[in-house]
Amino acid sequence: MKKNFILTNAVFAFCLLFASANWAQQKDERLYQQIFVRTQEKLNEAKAAQADVLAPEVYLRATKKLGEAQDDFKRNRGVGDIDKKLREADLDFTQATQYARLAKTTFAKLLQARDEALMANAPQHAAANYTTGDQYFKETMRKLETGDMAGAKKRSEEAERWLRDAELQAIKVSTIGSVRALIAKAQEAKVDKLAPLSFGRGQALLLDAENILTTDRRAAATAREKAEAAEYEIRHATYLAGQIQRMKIDERELEKVLLNAEKPVAEVSKELKFSPQFDAGLGKPLNDIRSAIRTLLEEQRRLLAEVAQRDKRLDELNGSLEEKNREINAMQEAKTGLESELIKKQQMLLERQRQEEKLRGIENLFAAAEASVIRESGNLRIRLAGLTFPSGRATIQPEYFSLLTKLQRAIREFPAAKIIVEGHTDNVGHDAYNLNLSAERARAVQQYLLANMNLAEERTQALGYGEERPIANNETDEGRMQNRRIDVVIATQQ
Numbered sequence: 001m002k003k004n005f006i007l008t009n010a011v012f013a014f015c016l017l018f019a020s021a022n023w024a025q026q027k028d029e030r031l032y033q034q035i036f037v038r039t040q041e042k043l044n045e046a047k048a049a050q051a052d053v054l055a056p057e058v059y060l061r062a063t064k065k066l067g068e069a070q071d072d073f074k075r076n077r078g079v080g081d082i083d084k085k086l087r088e089a090d091l092d093f094t095q096a097t098q099y100a101r102l103a104k105t106t107f108a109k110l111l112q113a114r115d116e117a118l119m120a121n122a123p124q125h126a127a128a129n130y131t132t133g134d135q136y137f138k139e140t141m142r143k144l145e146t147g148d149m150a151g152a153k154k155r156s157e158e159a160e161r162w163l164r165d166a167e168l169q170a171i172k173v174s175t176i177g178s179v180r181a182l183i184a185k186a187q188e189a190k191v192d193k194l195a196p197l198s199f200g201r202g203q204a205l206l207l208d209a210e211n212i213l214t215t216d217r218r219a220a221a222t223a224r225e226k227a228e229a230a231e232y233e234i235r236h237a238t239y240l241a242g243q244i245q246r247m248k249i250d251e252r253e254l255e256k257v258l259l260n261a262e263k264p265v266a267e268v269s270k271e272l273k274f275s276p277q278f279d280a281g282l283g284k285p286l287n288d289i290r291s292a293i294r295t296l297l298e299e300q301r302r303l304l305a306e307v308a309q310r311d312k313r314l315d316e317l318n319g320s321l322e323e324k325n326r327e328i329n330a331m332q333e334a335k336t337g338l339e340s341e342l343i344k345k346q347q348m349l350l351e352r353q354r355q356e357e358k359l360r361g362i363e364n365l366f367a368a369a370e371a372s373v374i375r376e377s378g379n380l381r382i383r384l385a386g387l388t389f390p391s392g393r394a395t396i397q398p399e400y401f402s403l404l405t406k407l408q409r410a411i412r413e414f415p416a417a418k419i420i421v422e423g424h425t426d427n428v429g430h431d432a433y434n435l436n437l438s439a440e441r442a443r444a445v446q447q448y449l450l451a452n453m454n455l456a457e458e459r460t461q462a463l464g465y466g467e468e469r470p471i472a473n474n475e476t477d478e479g480r481m482q483n484r485r486i487d488v489v490i491a492t493q494q
Helices: 002-048 056-074 079-106 108-119 127-145 149-188 196-215 217-247 251-271 283-330 336-365 398-412 431-452 477-483
Strands: 372-376 379-383 418-424 460-466 485-491
Touching: 002 056, 002 079, 056 079, 056 127, 079 108, 079 127, 079 149, 108 127, 108 149, 108 431, 127 149, 149 196, 149 217, 196 217, 251 283, 283 336, 283 398, 336 372, 336 379, 336 398, 379 398, 398 431, 398 485, 418 431, 431 460, 431 485
Parallel strands: 418 460
Antiparallel strands: 372 379, 379 485, 418 485
16 A cells, blocks of 8 residues: 555656646747747848848848857846847848848849849859859849948949850750750761751751840740751751662752652641651651541540430439439428428439549549549549650640540530649759749640630639649659659639
């Protein structure tokens, strides 16, 4: 009995000790909030003004003082010392915020130049110029902090010039660099002599792209279209040159014959809503035409079969509904008050059955390698795993038309739903570049759907999320491949 009494007292003492420690911790947290709340607000305000970039030295000094005050609090130092350091930190955070706002007003053009250089992925494609520009940028902000406005403006001009040069260089590298290399390789193979017409068109298109970028770097999308057209012409010329060389006849006449042979194929292809590529001969465009025709015929057969199946199912559902209505009528005299509720529940059940059958049909529509169908709070997300793009581009290849035809079938099941096309990337490259690329790819899929379906444009939306929403680990090749994706959300609940 004595042992039990001692044990009970020990447990009671431990509980008191635990409760006391827990109470002390809560008390410390409340006290911390009371002491540091003002400085935390100042810190948040400085971050929102980008003071860590636009007033780095003052911002760093403020964060250092805040850290010292936090260490003092953990060591239970006097409140007076902590309060003194926090007041100094408050003043520095306020000053850093003011400097940052002044920088945004005074050096708006410089900040815009820096943002646009980052958007063009200049740190990767124009590293030397960007590094120099970034150094001048940091010197500009440091001189602004010291009150040397004249020196800051001088450094600002240098920084803006280097950053603009880096932006233009990056745009040129990403847009036309590969085409220049392709032209040089073609010249080594004497393609310019064997297929001068196509080769000349490619050079002219590349020159157009360069001129566009030189006169207006913001027209990068137009320049990229010209560069892609130039690349196609050079590849086409390379193919024609090989044919001419093998046949050993007059080069100019042979090229004209080959180009004339491609014209009817191009006309048929345009009727089928895609642009043919002749850089590997007539085989691929003809195969694409056959594939498109087979897809259309298959789609027609499936639509007819679905109509027949739905008519049959509708008759069955109508018969079932009539039978239930007869049962309800037989019970009407005894259960008049329940009739309306029973009808509503029956109609809801039938509608749920129809919806479930519709969703199962869509889920079975895609092969595992093509897409996965995910239900999200009533909406439907179709993750197009089988749709990929060339590196750094937003061009849809003809081999994916069949997959996109299946996507159209799924969309037709919800004629009133909003269609949201989401573009996602992995984390390789700069954030702004990835965000822009994901938006371009989403818009490409949106435009394809608008061109091939009777969709109102206001029903669709294209969004680019860049690397913000990964679904897999970006540290592995497989994870990055999964993160580079197009998701199509059929928003049935909006």
